[in-house]
Amino acid sequence: MMTLSCDVAIIGAGTAGMAAYRAAQVHTDRLLLIEAAHYGTTCARVGCMPSKLLIAAADAAHGVREAHRFGVRAEAPRIDGVAVMQRVRSERDRFVGFVVDTVHGWPDATRLSGRARFTGTGTLDVGGQRVEARAVVIATGSRPRLPAGWRERLGNRLIVNDDVFDWTDLPASVAVYGAGVIGLELALALHRLGVRVRLFARGPRVGPLSDPALQALAAELFAEELPLTLNAGELDPVRVNDQVLVGGEHFDLLLCAAGREPALDGLGLDTLGLPRDAAGQPQVDRHTGQWGRSAVFMAGDATDDRPLLHEASDSGRIAGDNAARWPDVHHRPRRTPLGIVFSDPQMAVAGASHAELTAAGTAFDTGRVSFADQGRSRVMRVNRGGLHVYAERGTGRLLGAEMIGPAAEHIGHLLAWSVQRGDTVRQMLDFPFYHPVVEEGLRTALRQLHSDLHLPAPPIERCMDCDTTAEAGA
Incomplete structure (x- = not known):
């Protein structure tokens, strides 16, 4: 040939x-x-x-x-x-x-x-x-990554996310192993579509958030709606006729979402x-x-x-x-990291995560906001979650953020763009914030962060429409 x-x-x-x-x-x-x-x-x-x-x-x-x-x-x-x-x-x-x-x-x-x-x-x-x-x-x-022996033991009762989208109908029950992005999104969607679901997380985390406070909040919020077992470790599923016995419950299928x-x-x-x-x-x-x-x-x-x-x-x-x-190889820049989970509430990690900043020994402060009482979020009854933004001490430069809450897919983009541009917290506060929008929650977190960083106070300007003084950029 x-x-x-x-x-x-x-x-x-x-x-x-x-x-x-x-x-x-x-x-x-x-x-x-x-x-x-x-x-x-x-x-x-x-x-x-x-x-x-x-x-x-x-x-x-x-x-x-x-x-x-x-x-x-x-x-x-x-x-x-x-x-x-x-x-x-x-x-x-x-x-x-x-x-x-x-x-x-x-x-x-x-x-x-x-x-x-x-x-x-x-x-x-x-x-x-x-x-x-x-x-x-x-x-x-x-x-998809599969634990050793599962395929041989469970046969066609074991599926991966690739298999889900060839279904011609929804099953009655599914156990989902792995509470990362894929497992969480599919488990919550199937649950809301009437499938009996239980999500088994190998450890204490649900989703990709690394900030300890937001990790705990995510587990709490998802457990309110979704049957969830944390710290399940390595499961030992058993096939029983045409079902799978997992954690004491029988399911039609076991969806393994233990990573790729x-x-x-x-x-x-x-x-x-x-x-x-x-x-x-x-x-x-x-x-x-x-x-x-x-x-x-x-x-x-x-x-x-x-x-x-x-x-x-x-x-x-x-x-x-x-x-x-080749061999004239060029070094190219990469974009600021951005990850989004399409759960409800959504999650986003933009720029450096809490875990990455901590591991690197970076000196940073955190601005926090809860969406529980955030105006627009409450209007829409999506007032669940929180946002943490991280900035470098001394410079006030935004380094990253983690979020669980409404509109995370959109706010995550804004944060990633600011990180990539090298924006400071002060510069971000100078951008316009409309009212009432979910993004006002971001402004609250930025204001707290600006205060904690002990940077010079923002200028005071007079509001010409209401004849009062206001923080510039507020």
């Missing part, structure tokens, strides 16, 4: 692989995009988009149930599981279709189907086809002899995508570094650009 030769071979056609292809295409058209399975990103097929479709249906049902709290009388919602899942699958397929159309719009000669394996630093075997590449980008993504791991097996990486960290993961520079000093680059979830779509896209762009430039 004739050897295929290219400047850049990209293994994996997900978010990172597609971004790498576009970036490399700026420099060369001698590209090869290799995919072992099907086109369609994790986000579109089994992640961001189908999960938000399920959450949207759950929120609609919850809104009907809660309408009486506003004096609006409505009948209890009747959940049509078949219709719910039909919409989830239909819209999911629409999103996947956009991705597939994009890939098929690229030249046929740049696409190769098959499982790739390194036979040398610049050589690959793809289903018997030899490929020689000047540089290679590994963008193989991740897969890079999908790197079968690639022949041991033949490369490249450096790895203490955990055995490839040592990849996140600002170049380069593995060691070689012509092998990595991007996206395969790197086990911030497994989020926008991060995968950024890392794919960096890796693809540098692979095409």
Whole structure:
């Protein structure tokens, strides 16, 4: 068989692989995009988009149930599981279709189907086809992590989040193991759609928040609605006929959401002899995508570094650009971290987390606000949660924030932008805050933080409309 030769071979056609292809295409058209399975990103097929479709249906049902709290009388919602899942699958397929159309719009000669394996630093075997590449980008993504023996013991009673979005109807009961982002979002959505659910958290935390006070608040708030078992440790589920016995309860299914791991097996990486960290993961520079000093680059979830779509896209762009430039590798900046959980209440971590600041020994102060009595939040009956903002002592520069509460997906963006710009607390207070909006809670936290930092008092200006004095920027 004739050897295929290219400047850049990209293994994996997900978010990172597609971004790498576009970036490399700026420099060369001698590209090869290799995919072992099907086109369609994790986000579109089994992640961001189908999960938000399920959450949207759950929120609609919850809104009907809660309408009486506003004096609006409505009948209890009747959940049509078949219709719910039909919409989830239909819209999911629409999103996947956009991705597939994009890939098929690229030249046929740049696409190769098959499982790739390194036979040398610049050589690959793809289903018997030899490929020689000047540089290679590994963008193989991740897969759900399963405890040893569970698949053999539980068979088809064990599922992962990938399986949920192929359902044609909702099950009667599901146990969810793992209270991270995926487990929490799915458990709460299924619960609100009438499925009997129990969420088992391996430790004391629910979600990604690291601030101890907000951790405790999150566990308290979710336990008010969702059957929740904290500190469950390593479960020992048992299959009983067509059900699973978990924690003394029987469920139709056990959904394992115990995290994801890079999908790197079968690639022949041991033949490369490249450096790895203490955990055995490839040592990849996140600002170049380069593995060691070689012509092998990595991007996206395969790197086990911030497994989020926008991060995968950024890392794919960096890796693809540098692979095409090889050996002229450029160091590229990365965006301020931003993570959001689409639970209710929502959660967000923007910039540095409490745990990261503490571990780094950073001198910082914290501004706090509770949403319990925040005006607009109370109007909408979403007055649950809290926001903590962190700023550097001495300079007042915003470093990060953690939040559980209303509109976290939006406030999280504002905070991440301010961190990336290097805004100080004083500068943030000088921005406009409309009334009444949830963002006024952020202003409360910033005011407290400004006071605690012992920075010069803000100027006093006269309010021309009401003939009173007010804090500038208030």
